[in-house]
Amino acid sequence: MISLFEIIMLLYIREARRMAEKMKNIYYTPSNPGSYGGKERFQRAIAEETVSRLGDVQVNEWLAEQDAYTLHKPVRKQFSRNIVFSTHPRSQFQADLCDMQALADENDGNRYMLTVIDVFSKIAFVRVLKNKSGAEVTRAFDSILKEGGAPKKVQTDGGVFGIKISMVKQVALAAVVVVMGCVGIIALILTLVQHHLVDLPHRMQYGMVFDAGSTHTSLYMYRWPGNKENNTGVVSQMLVCDVDGDGISSYAQDPPAAGLSLRKCLESALAAVPANQRRETPVYLGATAGMRLLQLQNPTQSDQVLEQVTKVIQGYPFDFRGARILSGMEEGAYGWITINYLQESFIKHTFEGEWVSPKGRKIWGALDMGGSSTQIAFTPGQPVQDPASALGPKLYGYQYEVYTHSYLCYGKEQAMRQLLVHLLKMSRSTRPVKHPCYHLGYNLTLTLGDLYDSPCVARPVTFDPASEVTFTGTSEPLRCLNQIKNIMNLTACSLAPACGFNGVYQPPVSGNFFAFSTYYYTFDFLGLAPQSSLSQATTTIDTFCKRTWDSLKTEYSEKDKYLRDYCASANYIMTVLLDGYKFNQTWGNIYFQRQVADTDISWTLGYMLNLTNLIPSERPLVMTGVQHGQWAAEVFFIAFAVFLSLMVLAILLLWNPRGNTTIDAITL
Ligand SMILES: Nc1ncnc2c1ncn2[C@@H]1O[C@H](COP(=O)(O)OP(=O)(O)O)[C@@H](O)[C@H]1O
Ligand SMILES: [Mg+2]
Structure with missing residues (x-):
């Protein structure tokens, strides 16, 4: 009989x-x-499914008996860990031993497990161990390395250490490095010995520029060795041909005659350039202030003149690159380039084959006086304030700031014309008109039509072009100088110190200057070139101006067409340089010169150098040459060295022979 208690139980x-x-x-x-x-979570699930809530003790007891709970229960410990960066497989393994001693009887006496994981790929390896002696762990580790390859580093509780790479790998690497070193040294020796600057076979090259000035046209012919075309100072003047007659602007009424006037010089150019090089010889025609004035006066006529000269030059077998009118700024800037190119101020090519910037960059200024305009160009000591007169050419890798201005109507001929008109105006009705710059005994008669035939002078509202006026010389240098000052506005600059004349902006002159064209002709005639003191210049000019025309005629040929004007032009030059540009303190910096290195100082050379790209904006390259055999050997050894470098890299990164990695001992 079952009791109630038993039933309840x-x-x-x-x-x-x-x-x-x-x-x-x-x-x-x-x-x-x-x-x-x-x-x-477990308690909640029980409550939902059984509608009865089990107590903590009961649940804990049950869970404590479950291996799945006790073994996998997450253990959270807050401690700082080192961040491990792993970039490729086998860059780092992490290893640890698991203590399985409690289960040794059920695991054939294996008491530990060696667990190893590749940090990058997360591939894990396990080996069982009977004990954790060095030999046993090493055996297990060796077996893992055979399966998984040798890592670069192994991280254990005992720290991170590198695996000793195999002897084979060591020997291979050492051999490659030694060979690479030898190959590198051989390549270096080959590169350094027996190299010499290349003087490539070359032939002369030619280039020509017509300077179509206001008073005359000249053809400048230049030549240079083709292999050195980017060197500074190598272009030299071969010959100059003076065109017969006046400047091309004087052919305004008969443009075809302007073209024909060039024939003589084109023929001499044909004779000078070898027949097989004519087609590649560039020819330019640049017209200056005479054509600038004609263009102002009568653009159709100036176009016709340019057309006709183009037609004639095109009839010759040269590489004609056009006829055009240069702006005043261009004329000034190209004169500046010519001077500094010939002086080798931009850059020098040494005998050792190097490019050097001349110390201190002594850049020269250019003073050009033609018949119809006068130009000044220089690198000032202060920034150019007026963008209209600033240029920034980059030559041989260096950026320059150049100030340049061209005074139209202030070339010698137009200035003399302005003086005549001024004297005529001042004379009122006195005839003949006294000319203080002309020599006593000299008379000049010309028609009013000729006198006023220029945009540089103000014509009276009505005048008879055919009526004549006579100017008679008085040999009065002081009056001459004063009257010349009247054709320029010298007071317009009194308030602004950075000023030339006529109110034109100009920074203070700085550096040395070459004064060429009329500056040179006049001062050379007076025996003042290339340099003279200021007092010597004023005395010489004064003495010369006081002379009579008769005494001059006896000493110099009367046929010298410039003789009449030397006194006036000398005084005009003094006024421009001292009162205009303000060379009072720096007079000694001016060199009155026609040529540098046997080449005329003229805008033409700078123009050709620029248009034929003979002046690079960047510093030229120096060419080094080696003999072909040596070059081939250099290429071989360099390529071999690169190949070996790649091999070393490959061995280090990729070659990971299984089974060749050995481990001496590990403590975990
Ligand atoms: N032998 C000389 N003696 C004096 N002056 C000369 C001599 N040869 C040329 N000239 C002067 O040189 C100047 C040359 O100017 P040019 O180049 O024709 O004019 P522009 O450059 O204004 O267009 C002219 O004023 C001319 O009188
Ligand atoms: Mg000129």
Whole structure:
């Protein structure tokens, strides 16, 4: 007979079993939210499924018996860990030993597990160990390395250490490095010995520029060795041909005659350039202030003149690159380039084959006086304030700032014309008109039509072009100088110190200057070139101006067409240089010169150098040459050295022979 107590106990046991079954179901069913997790989640799941809440003690007891709970229970410890960066497989392995001693009897006496994981690929390796002696761990580790390859580093509880690379790899690397060193040294020796500057076979090259000035036209012919064309100072003047007659602007009424006037010089150019090089010889025609004035007066006529000269030059077998009128700024700037190119101020090519910037960059200024305009160009000591007169050429890798201005109507001929008109105006009705710059005994008669035939002078509203006026010389230098000052506005600059004349902006002159064209002709005639003191210049000019025309005629040929004007032009030059440009303190910096290095100082050379790209904006390259055999050997050894470098890299990164890696001992 079963007692009530027994019945109750039976029911309780049944319920306890059912509950245990239910808990097992919940905990070991992965889809159940309460499975394989913590106590709270498990408790919640039981409550939902059985509608009864089990106490903490009961749940803890049950969970404590479950291996799945006790072994996998997450252990969270807050401690700082080192960040490990791994860039490729086998860059670092992490290894540890698991203590399995408690289960040794059920695992054939294996008491430990060596676990190794590749940090980059997460591939893991496991080996069982009977004990954790050095030999046993090393055996297990060796076996893992055979399977997974040798890592660069191994991280254990004992720290990070490198795996000793195999002897084979060591020897291979050492051999490659030694060979690479030898190859590099051989390549270096080959490169350094027996190299010499290349003087490539070359032939002369030619270039020509017509300077179509206001008073005359000249053809300048230049030549240079073709292999040195970018060197400074190598272009030299071959010959100059003076065109017969006046400047091309004087052919305004008969443009075809302007073209024909050039024939003589084109023929001499034909004779000077070898027949097989004519087609590649560039020819330019640049017209200056005479044509600038004609263009102002009558653009159709100036176009016709340019057309006709173009037609004639095109009839010759040269590489004609056009006829055009240069602006005043261009004329000034090209004169500046010519001077500094000939002086080798931009850059020098040394005998050792190097390019050097001359010390201190002594850049020269250019003073050009033609018949119809006068130009000044220089690199000032201060920034150019007026962009209209600033140029920034980049030559041989260096940026220059050049101030340049061209005074139209202030070339010698037009200035003399202005003086005549001024004297005529001042004379009122006195005839003949006294000319203080002309020599006593000299008379000049000309028609009013000729006198006023220029945009540089103001014509009276009405005048008879055919009526004549006579100017008679008085040899009065002081009056001459004063009257000349009247054709320029010298007071317009009194308020602004950075000023030339006529109110034109000009920074203070700085550096040395070459004064050429009329500056040179006049001062050379007076014996003042290339340099003279200021007092010597004024005395000489004064003495010369006081002379009579008769005494001059006797000493100099009367046929010298410039003789009449030397006194006036000398005084005009003094006024421009001292009162205009303000060379009072720096007079000694001016060199009155026609040529540098046997080449005329003229805008033409700078123009040709620029248009034929003979002045590079960047510093030229120096060419070094080696003999072909040596060059081939250099290429071979350099290529071999590169190949070996790649091999070393490959060995280090990729070559990872399994089985060749050895480990002496590891402590974990
Ligand atoms: N032998 C000389 N003696 C004096 N002056 C000369 C001599 N040869 C040329 N000239 C002067 O040189 C100047 C040359 O100017 P030019 O180049 O024709 O004019 P521009 O450059 O204004 O267009 C003229 O004023 C001319 O009188
Ligand atoms: Mg000129």
